[in-house]
Amino acid sequence: MRGTEPEELPFFVYGTLRPGEVNHHLFLRGRTAAEEPARLPDAALYEGPGYPYAVDRPGSAIAGELITPAPGAYGELLAALDLLEEYEGPGSPGNIYDRSARQALRPDGTAVRAWVYLAAPPLARRLADSGTEIPGGDWLRRG
Template sequence: MTPLRLPFFVYGTLRPGGSNHHLVRPALTGPPRPARLPGAVLYAGPGYPFALDDPHGTVTGDFLTPDPAAYGDLLAALDHLEEYVPGDPANLYDRVPRTVTLTADARPARAWTYLAAPATASRLRRHGERIGGDEWRP
């Protein structure tokens, strides 16, 4: 089954200035746009953040619109970076569709984002360090 061809919402190392932004920059049709993901909070990882579902939080990040010609390669590269394999219970992250709010005009938009997979989220809630505020900075 072919996944939906959604834009991406990123909140960590894939953002402009982040250590992995070079992986997405060539595949985009325009500049990243500031956006917010309601219903999520951030936890610290080893050099990168994890977003977890939480109805009381919001995560700040960027909305990325990929070039249709580069979409398949970009999706594969991001899944590889996030070590995401569809249906694998050992995933650290799950790629999920979410509605984000574009900051410039408060318009909602659907996007893929990588949230902590259930086992990762459970471990972080028990033993992790929640990041104060709604934005991760390296």
């Protein structure tokens, strides 16, 4: 890691940033070097207002893609995604999502460390109490 800059990791996306979804076209088109299917272990997916929330859940997994930013696009993409996900920085009380480094799994089982936006703790608690879980953890296959 360089100074206070976050480590340049790929992103694990699981909702509207997935290929074919609205925010993929708005935020990722032309800014990626690679996009590949992956799963995020120990997480569950909940419905949100037009987009999903991922939360920590041991023993569950969610479907998504690993997005590798194009050379030279990392800083701009990170800033755009932090803004989209309403992430203001580590531990900020204004966060809707927290950006965390987690192990995602490629289809062959290879683990890849990636940034993922998880519901911030107060929201995660509300979802666990009264949220609607997306069966199978796949936003693209929701009912």
